[in-house]
Amino acid sequence: MSRRFLGPLLGLLLVSANAGAAPAALPAPEATSDGWPVADPARLGWDTAKLEEIAARIAARDLKGVTSVLVADHGRLVYEHYFNGGARDTLNDMRSATKTLTAVLVGAAIDRGRIPDVSARVYPYFRDLAPLRNADPRKDAFTLEDLLTMSSLWECDDENPFSSGNEERMYVTEHWLRFALELPIKGFAPWMAKPADSPYGRAFSYCTAASFVAGAVVERATRQPLDAFAAQVLEKPLGIARSQWSRSPDGVAMGGGGARYSSRDIARIGAMLADGGRWQGKPVISQRWVEAMLTPRAQARDDADYGYQIWRFRYAQDGREQAVWAMSGNGGNYVFVLPERGLVAVVTSRAYNQRDSHPQSQALFRELILAAAPAAAQVPAPR
Template identity: 65%
Template sequence: MRHAFRTLAVTIALAAALPAAAGTYRPPTRADDGWPVADAGTLGWNTAKLATLEDKVADGSYKKITSVLVADHGRLVYEHYFNGGSPELLNDVRSASKSLTAMLVGAAIQRGAIPNVEAPVYTFFPDIHIEHPDPRRAAITLEDLLTMSSILECDDENPFSSGNEERMYVSERWLDFALNLPIRGYAPWVSRPKDSPYGRTFSYCTAGSFIAGAAVERATKKPLAAFAHEALEEPLGISKVKWNVSSEGIGMGGGGTRYRTRDLAKLGRLVADGGRWNGKAVLPSGWVHAMLTPHAQARDDADYGYLWWQFRFPIHGVETKVWAMSGNGGNYVFVLPERELVAVITSQAYNQGYAHPQSQAIFRDIVLGAIP
């Protein structure tokens, strides 16, 4: 049986990796992984548009892309690997892992390990010494961390920020570092929460996502990777994955998790279908709805749910809101629930300025440009 599975996996890898002739399209290959496949052409997709992706990667228009996969109504309709990518490659999706942490918080609430999203953060860590106690810390909730809007002074986009993630990575104890961050202030050009959309001031903070993952560990009394396997991966048939840990051994809920492309698509499909996989509930539909509801304005062109981004893209000339897991290098899982669309783009353009615009262009121009 294992030999047959390995043979099938090799067949998929070879079929997906073989170069296609310019302007051609071929449907994904079916495997024993829970994914149905379909011919995009029979579903009304512009397959000539989809096929231009291979040409643009080949001529260097798109760089360092390793895979692109599209699922339509729970069926794979496009799958291709590039630049050393393969069906078995564990893609380092960096901060796209944060969206997984949000799912795990929901799973922990479902199991009663965490009371609700308003749970005070510091109550999970009574053993951590706080060097500068402040009564305002007691009011910080998990929701504040999930929406990147806590009062901790933490901004990964500001190298001067006390909570910049690079400072955390070089510390001996990440959790002590994160929980001891000072209370933030508001420069004259920064809107205070009461003046901000949704009543929250957004500040991108990996340390906050790390705290949220650590809270799940404390609440469930399991390593984050073990709880993720129990709550998400095993129900989805995901067997190959790598989770990172901090220097003191706490699961890294802020980034660096590695998944195969088809498994990333399963996570997207789970969310697109309201917490169900193949008709079976894995996450509460109410949590998925809350997760995919704007709670903060991240930028002028993007809102933020619970560790999920909401972007706006044109579909047939109509501006449409699309949710996404997003990580350094241009790694994305795009989800459009109302059309039951999932698109995965993996890329190794880490720390390159073109990475995110490039992956968003692939989604906008190729995937949405070809949608029925």
């Protein structure tokens, strides 16, 4: 038999064998000195046979490119496995999941009085770059909230290769800030929904340049690089010792993508969001800001809304619709957050620029993690 078919066949045989066997005990993740409590998933009511399918389907190559899957239940790791060269100390390129981190840092700056609120006007932070091309009085009204909700009037759409603001055009310029700030005002073609006709009164258009500018506002407001501010207000309180952030050619930290974190550390950020801004009972970001982030602000697609730089997917689960918040990045990199169930799941993947990478990670979460989760924690969460 061809080797090309041997691996998938063995994986399928493994799945079939497991289907008829009694569920094997799934051990709790390894307890280390990094501060993550761990728990036996079976004791918390998890369907461990369903969790075991994750490794089987990755071995069968039904799920491709996945490098890690972690699950936390009310602040305790209950599942942690690495695949395809992934490891606990790997700094994963989370791509656009970085955008959610930038929104968290906007909130940290607001908490500290460095930025007044989300209604702060954007262009006054960059007066030193004047004069700017494509000046328009409507730009004077642009707010941080417009950027955080992907609903500014810049002609910027990463999903349209012809868009003036498509991120690939920005990357080949020398001055990313000037590129973004000089974008023209967009017009609305007959098939495009105008803000007044859109749910939440905002017309969504995915724009990495907007996230980059939001991060630059934080840099200007705090007078320090975005990654340094992140280390101070987010990473140190969470016990995160290692990360990497990308920079533009002119030295501005990239708030729109490319931040690298280990799977356990990016899970801490998800757990902090799930617990209203707290990590192990201690406040990191104000609950008010986390609640603001996790409020639908724009309709991104028919099946998804958008908060402040974070997606809200709607899945059918147990005969009803289940809303799930998610940090999302190219390649299928995700941090899923379900606050009312205390559930956080991390999926890292290197399936970059593959059309199926996002549906694959979402299916993994929906069909294998969410389906395996108990209705509620069976053991009180640690405090």
